[in-house]
Amino acid sequence: SQQGEEDPQALSIQEGENATMNCSYKTSINNLQWYRQNSGRGLVHLILIRSNEREKHSGRLRVTLDTSKKSSSLLITASRAADTASYFCATVRGGGADGLTFGKGTHLIIQP
Amino acid sequence: GAVVSQHPSWVICKSGTSVKIECRSLDFQATTMFWYRQFPKQSLMLMATSNEGSKATYEQGVEKDKFLINHASLTLSTLTVTSAHPEDSSFYICSAIAGGPADTQYFGPGTRLTVL
Numbered sequence: 001s002q003q004g005e006e007d008p009q010a011l012s013i014q015e016g017e018n019a020t021m022n023c024s025y026k027t028s029i030n031n032l033q034w035y036r037q038n039s040g041r042g043l044v045h046l047i048l049i050r051s052n053e054r055e056k057h058s059g060r061l062r063v064t065l066d067t068s069k070k071s072s073s074l075l076i077t078a079s080r081a082a083d084t085a086s087y088f089c090a091t092v093r094g095g096g097a098d099g100l101t102f103g104k105g106t107h108l109i110i111q112p
Numbered sequence: 113g114a115v116v117s118q119h120p121s122w123v124i125c126k127s128g129t130s131v132k133i134e135c136r137s138l139d140f141q142a143t144t145m146f147w148y149r150q151f152p153k154q155s156l157m158l159m160a161t162s163n164e165g166s167k168a169t170y171e172q173g174v175e176k177d178k179f180l181i182n183h184a185s186l187t188l189s190t191l192t193v194t195s196a197h198p199e200d201s202s203f204y205i206c207s208a209i210a211g212g213p214a215d216t217q218y219f220g221p222g223t224r225l226t227v228l
Contacts, residue, residue, distance in 0.1 A: 033216075042118075042205060042221040043156075088155060099146045099158035099171075100207075100217060 006089060012109040019076045021106040023089035024069075030092055032065055033100070034074050037086045046074075046087075079110045114140050116208050118220035125196055126228055133191045133223045135206030141186035142208035146217065147179075150203040162189045196227040 006023045013019055025032070031050045035043040049056045049065045049072065056063045062075040076083055086107045090100040115138040125131050135145055144163050148156040160181050161169045168181035178200075180192040189208075193200055203224050207217035 035219075040203070040222075040224070043207075043219040045216060045219075048216065099148075099161055100156075101158065102148075102155045104155045 006087070006103040006106045008106060009104065010107045010109070012111060013079060015079055015081055015110050015112050017079055019079050019083070019108055019110075021074045021087050021108070023072045023074070023103050025072075025089070025091050025103075026070065027091075029067075032063075032072050033090045034061075034063060034072075035088045035090060035102075037088065037105075039085075043088070076108075079108075081110050081112050084108060084110045114208075114210070114218040116142075116206065116218045116220040118204075118206055118223050120223060121221060122224040122226075124226045124228065127197050128195055130192055130194045131196055131225060133193070133204055133206075133225075135189045135191070135208070135220050137187045137208045137218070140208075140210050140218075142189075142210065143186065145183060145189040145206055145208045147181060147189075147191050148205045148207070150205060150222075152203075156205060159191075193225065196225070198227045201225055201227045 029051055031048050033048045034046040036046055037043050047058045047061055047063050049063050051067055060077045065072045086105045088105045089103045092098050117136045119134045123131055146161055147159045149159050150156045158171050159174045162181045162183040164183045164186050170176045178194055183189040203222050205222040207219045209217050
């Protein structure tokens with residue numbers, strides 16, 4: 001079953017604006033990850049936030065995690081056309097070497 | 113960084129034929145590899161977990177006799193779609209971890225399968 005649920009499903013903004021995507025999940029997690037996928041391509045790992053962390057930054061990316069609400073957000077600041085892609089949150093079900101459960105994704109379009 | 117390759121990147125086949133997809137970790141040994149399937153405009157769904165030297169673990173609803181997985185070495189896992197049908201047309205992506213918790217999975221570029 002789908003664990004993560006992103007919203008919005010699609011987002012179109014102007015270049016230079018900030019883009020915020022949200023993700024909710026249902027079960028306890030050890031960490032939550034965000035990935036980017038360009039059309040028809042593989043996945044690129046963006047950032048991982050552990051369950052005991054509340055916020056994490058990486059370049060123009062800012063991720064927050066609220067375990068009490070079982071939700072996370074990904075903020076991309078000063079968006080660029082190259083940021084156009086689909087973004088997925090993903091969680092690991094167990095504590096060991098387990099597969100990822102992906103959310104439905106947000107398709108982000110940055111208009112020049 | 114860790115690199116995972118897949119071969120082929122795309123394949124078109126006739127209904128009823130079998131197709132083999134390879135997933136290789138190029139610069140690390142992958143104790144565990146995962147196979148995902150992604151239908152157009154949808155998310156990725158985990159199909160199975162592949163551990164070197166042991167039988168794969170399949171997710172609920174995934175037919176193990178149809179999707180044969182072999183993890184013969186620490187750098188290679190193969191997915192064979194047997195007797196492929198048009199509904200098997202999808203984007204198949206593998207990932208690999210070096211060991212321990214699946215904190216960071218390294219994804220291959222994917223294989224697009226089209227069954228006519």
